[in-house]
Amino acid sequence: MISFKLSDEQTMIRDSLQGFAAEVLAPKARAIDEAGDMPAEVIAQGWDFGLIAASIPEAYGGGGGDRSCLTNAVALETLGGGCASQAVAIMAPGQFVNALIDFGTEDQKAEHLTRFAGETPVAAALALQESQFGFAAEAQRTTAARSGNGWVLNGEKRLIPLGDRADHFLVLARGPDGEGLGAVEAFIVPRDATGLSLSAETGTQGLKPVPKAKMTLNEVVLPGSARLGGDAGIDAARLINQARVGAAALAVGVSRQATDFAIPYARDRVAFGEAIGKKQSIAFMLADMHIECESMRWMVWKAASLLEHNDPGAAKAAVLAQDYVRRKAVKIADDALQIFGGHGFIRDLPLEMWLRNARALTVLDGPVSV
Amino acid sequence: MADFRVSDIDQQIIDKVIEVGNSTTAFTRHYEDNEHEFPPEQLEGEMGFDQVLPLFFKRKPDDTPMMTFQMLLSIARGSTNGVVRGLGLAMPTGRANGLGNAALASAGTKEQVSKWGNLFLAMSITEPGAGSDTKAIQTTARLEGEEWVIDGDKIFVTDGVRCDGAVVWATIDKSAGRAGIKSFLVEKGTPGFDLVRKEKKLGIRSSDTAAYSFRNCRIPRENLLGGDETVPVGGGSASYRGVMKTFNMTRPAVASGGVAKARGALDFATSALAAEGLEVDWTRSHAQRSATEQKLIEMEADTEAATLSVLHAAWLADVGLPNNMESSICKAKGGEVCRTIPQGAMELLGGMSISHDHLVEKYLRDGRISDIYEGTGQIQRLIIARGILGYSSEELT
Numbered sequence: 121m122i123s124f125k126l127s128d129e130q131t132m133i134r135d136s137l138q139g140f141a142a143e144v145l146a147p148k149a150r151a152i153d154e155a156g157d158m159p160a161e162v163i164a165q166g167w168d169f170g171l172i173a174a175s176i177p178e179a180y181g182g183g184g185g186d187r188s189c190l191t192n193a194v195a196l197e198t199l200g201g202g203c204a205s206q207a208v209a210i211m212a213p214g215q216f217v218n219a220l221i222d223f224g225t226e227d228q229k230a231e232h233l234t235r236f237a238g239e240t241p242v243a244a245a246l247a248l249q250e251s252q253f254g255f256a257a258e259a260q261r262t263t264a265a266r267s268g269n270g271w272v273l274n275g276e277k278r279l280i281p282l283g284d285r286a287d288h289f290l291v292l293a294r295g296p297d298g299e300g301l302g303a304v305e306a307f308i309v310p311r312d313a314t315g316l317s318l319s320a321e322t323g324t325q326g327l328k329p330v331p332k333a334k335m336t337l338n339e340v341v342l343p344g345s346a347r348l349g350g351d352a353g354i355d356a357a358r359l360i361n362q363a364r365v366g367a368a369a370l371a372v373g374v375s376r377q378a379t380d381f382a383i384p385y386a387r388d389r390v391a392f393g394e395a396i397g398k399k400q401s402i403a404f405m406l407a408d409m410h411i412e413c414e415s416m417r418w419m420v421w422k423a424a425s426l427l428e429h430n431d432p433g434a435a436k437a438a439v440l441a442q443d444y445v446r447r448k449a450v451k452i453a454d455d456a457l458q459i460f461g462g463h464g465f466i467r468d469l470p471l472e473m474w475l476r477n478a479r480a481l482t483v484l485d486g487p488v489s490v
Numbered sequence: 491m492a493d494f495r496v497s498d499i500d501q502q503i504i505d506k507v508i509e510v511g512n513s514t515t516a517f518t519r520h521y522e523d524n525e526h527e528f529p530p531e532q533l534e535g536e537m538g539f540d541q542v543l544p545l546f547f548k549r550k551p552d553d554t555p556m557m558t559f560q561m562l563l564s565i566a567r568g569s570t571n572g573v574v575r576g577l578g579l580a581m582p583t584g585r586a587n588g589l590g591n592a593a594l595a596s597a598g599t600k601e602q603v604s605k606w607g608n609l610f611l612a613m614s615i616t617e618p619g620a621g622s623d624t625k626a627i628q629t630t631a632r633l634e635g636e637e638w639v640i641d642g643d644k645i646f647v648t649d650g651v652r653c654d655g656a657v658v659w660a661t662i663d664k665s666a667g668r669a670g671i672k673s674f675l676v677e678k679g680t681p682g683f684d685l686v687r688k689e690k691k692l693g694i695r696s697s698d699t700a701a702y703s704f705r706n707c708r709i710p711r712e713n714l715l716g717g718d719e720t721v722p723v724g725g726g727s728a729s730y731r732g733v734m735k736t737f738n739m740t741r742p743a744v745a746s747g748g749v750a751k752a753r754g755a756l757d758f759a760t761s762a763l764a765a766e767g768l769e770v771d772w773t774r775s776h777a778q779r780s781a782t783e784q785k786l787i788e789m790e791a792d793t794e795a796a797t798l799s800v801l802h803a804a805w806l807a808d809v810g811l812p813n814n815m816e817s818s819i820c821k822a823k824g825g826e827v828c829r830t831i832p833q834g835a836m837e838l839l840g841g842m843s844i845s846h847d848h849l850v851e852k853y854l855r856d857g858r859i860s861d862i863y864e865g866t867g868q869i870q871r872l873i874i875a876r877g878i879l880g881y882s883s884e885e886l887t
Binding site: 121122123124125126127130190253254255256257258259300301357383386387397398400403404406407408410411414415416418419421422425426429431435436437439440441443444446447485 | 491492493494495496497500552553554555558559562772773774775776777778787788790791792794795796798799801802805806809816819822823868870871872874875878879880881885886
């Protein structure tokens with residue numbers, strides 16, 4: 121049945137994260153962005169909420185909760201409404217964990233999931249993006265070739281979140297069989313694999329303080345057990361769509377944050393003798409921003425919910441949510457900046473940062489997953 | 491828990507509504523070209539709602555709540571090729587389902603509802619000089635003995651030709667502004683109440699639109715809806731508020747009509763382009779799509795966003811939560827896509843899309859009204875902006 125009601129648990133998670141986002145993440149956002157460095161303390165504080173461990177089965181020491189894409193979407197929107205960069209740093213390991221829960225063999229789960237169930241943050245990441253402009257997940261240039269019982273990986277991955285510290289990566293590559301997304305495989309690759317080298321990225325416009333690494337894979341030899349899902353492999357469309365919707369959920373949070381910041385300013389700022397919020401040119405911009413924040417949220421919820429149920433309509437819903445948020449989130453962040461005029465351009469205020477973050481989240485296929 | 495799937499039985503009902511909606515396709519163009527004719531109660535070969543009704547009894551308590559489900563049905567029905575009654579709602583509830591009936595139900599006394607409930611009632615608010623700014627209406631009602639005397643001109647009365655009567659807005663005290671506005675039930679045939687003309691329109695031609703004049707039109711004192719003759723100081727009267735509340739409930743339904751035309755045009759374009767070998771590959775990334783694919787995806791996403799906003803507003807009503815803002819949000823979205831999607835569909839289809847051979851041009855003409863009636867998109871944005879900024883209707887105009 122169609123319903124927009126969150127479960128009690130989801131409401132509780134949202135409410136507790138709202139306080140964290142507003143009181144802990146948001147006040148630190150500018151300083152962290154300027155420094156271009158992510159304090160370990162932030163990641164530890166986020167880890168304490170147990171968001172990543174919650175859906176790890178009890179057999180591996182986790183919370184044993186439902187693996188809910190919708191819950192993750194709600195959590196990501198809420199964290200993104202505090203600071204998208206810190207939210208990415210906190211939630212990026214979830215991409216690795218979620219994929220293992222969804223597609224991992226029993227052996228793979230037993231080997232890796234237990235580590236993420238503890239109290240100390242563990243870094244891991246999805247290696248998806250590549251160097252070429254117009255990157256498309258279904259047209260990976262990184263390749264995985266069979267070699268005996270194992271695999272050999274070659275290629276280059278870019279902008280890998282937490283790439284400076286992750287002990288394991290989930291590397292996506294084009295395998296020998298199938299076409300498009302059907303050929304995409306995922307491999308669990310340890311940081312110290314022979315032929316794998318990592319270097320820091322030069323810096324990025326948005327999500328600036330998220331540590332990011334470039335990975336070169338030169339004849340990286342992996343055992344057969346490194347292929348996620350074993351002989352069954354993965355449903356790459358589902359995995360990648362979870363990342364797309366994850367990024368979209370964060371972008372909804374950024375949009376909401378920018379809208380909620382612009383509203384009181386429009387009431388306070390006086391021009392030509394009255395508050396600019398009383399002028400339709402500004403009031404209608406704000407109305408549209410509010411309308412689209414709401415609409416985007418339902419698009420993301422629907423896509424996340426269908427992904428969660430592995431519904432046949434999930435792939436389409438994910439593409440629609442990503443497309444919608446791509447167009448609307450950037451416009452909202454940009455309009456919020458415009459309402460502040462010159463003040464929006466100055467780095468004292470967060471407007472320009474939100475524009476950069478909204479742009480990053482809507483061109484990447486997602487540094488986080490639902 | 492939040493969910494966006496419908497049950498099997500609900501899907502069967504939606505499919506049946508579409509089948510019923512398509513059963514009169516042969517007449518669709520006829521009533522466009524002959525807008526002076528009223529379609530009969532039952533068209534030749536028309537499948538009635540009796541086809542759908544039995545399925546409703548198979549619904550279970552945990553199926554999608556009723557108002558939300560009705561929005562889905564409204565979108566499904568309005569997107570079909572065969573809807574000749576321009577404002578066709580998903581569930582015909584008999585003849586007495588005009589806008590005036592909704593006003594009577596929400597603002598009338600028990601006696602009034604039982605007395606006039608079986609009449610088909612139109613709603614008559616708009617005047618040549620006052621549309622959205624309803625407090626500016628000039629039609630007056632003055633009490634003379636046991637009669638109200640109504641004088642003024644009204645336009646854009648939906649169903650105004652075929653209705654039995656109308657709920658008419660008039661002011662009993664112009665100096666009181668909004669507080670002086672009351673609604674009156676005026677039956678057809680009352681001396682001084684004239685049907686001036688039937689309008690000729692861009693679309694929704696089989697829905698009649700009338701202009702009225704009232705000249706020394708006398709109606710019984712008890713025809714004041716709600717019965718309250720006082721003019722409250724500072725604020726609208728109960729009957730004014732009652733009518734505004736009516737709009738709160740009907741905006742999602744009207745928005746669904748706009749979404750329906752977007753849906754219909756998009757479905758038409760999608761299948762017509764597929765026949766030409768142009769189809770969206772949903773596994774392809776942004777950078778790998780053709781311009782046509784991207785345009786179809788954007789139209790699909792916009793239509794979906796509008797649909798979800800309608801469902802959300804209706805769902806809030808279903809669970810008893812306030813939906814004033816959300817009604818305006820969905821009306822704004824429905825009004826947006828009723829324009830942009832049929833326009834975009836024709837853009838993709840090219841020159842032949844203007845031909846009367848095809849219905850896509852009709853979706854543009856029929857849909858266009860949805861961003862105008864029951865509050866233009868601009869009025870919805872005013873309501874939303876006031877809501878988020880905390881301004882009154884006097885502070886933000």
